[in-house]
Amino acid sequence: MIITVKINGKTYKDEVAPDTVLLDYLRSHGCYSVKRGCETSNCGLCTVHMNSNPVLSCSVLAVRADGQEITTLEGLQKEAEEFGAFLADEGGEQCGFCSPGFIMNVLAMVKELKNPTDEEIKKYLEGNLCRCTGYQSQMRAIKKYLDFKQKEEQK
Structure with missing residues (x-):
């Protein structure tokens, strides 16, 4: 099946097998922040935004993304770095494996x-x-980040 998907602002048109999961499709397009963890929709490591809503890319078929806009951590670098600094300051980063989906x-x-x-x-x-x-x-880290964002909005 041929699908057209916007990933991090860039449009892709590809033929995909009906059983291809979105996680594999995104990684094939260089989105390596999308990680494979449990493959049972239980860990959150593969979280991406589909039309601004978080979804678990290990449980979404790529064909479901046809005509949709997908954002990965690569597409949110500024925001991710901003929150990531709070996470690191509080010691919440440690090994970092869960960080992309968590962020x-x-x-x-x-x-x-x-x-x-x-x-x-x-x-x-x-x-x-x-x-x-x-x-x-x-x-x-989340609470400090939320306070920071609230103060930023008040400016």
Whole structure:
């Protein structure tokens, strides 16, 4: 099947097999931030934005992306670096394997939720597994980043 997909602002037209998952399609186009973790939609490592909404690319067929706009971490470098600095400052980066999917979800959450509570943050990010941090450093980073964004908007 031939699909047309906009990835990080660039349009691609390709023939794909019906069983190709979006994760593999994106990696074939150089989006190496999209990682393979569990392949069961449980870890969040493969999170990308489809039309600005977070999706798990390991559980979406590439043909479902036909006519859609996909954004990966490569397409959000400025925002990712901005939040990544908060994450690193709080020790939430450690091995970094989970960071791309985690950052993609945090950036989507910031756009979707205004002044989220701790419980709302945890609920939004519950599908992101990290084996290093214990999540406390990540929560501190998120809260500091949200405060920073709020102050930035008030300027």
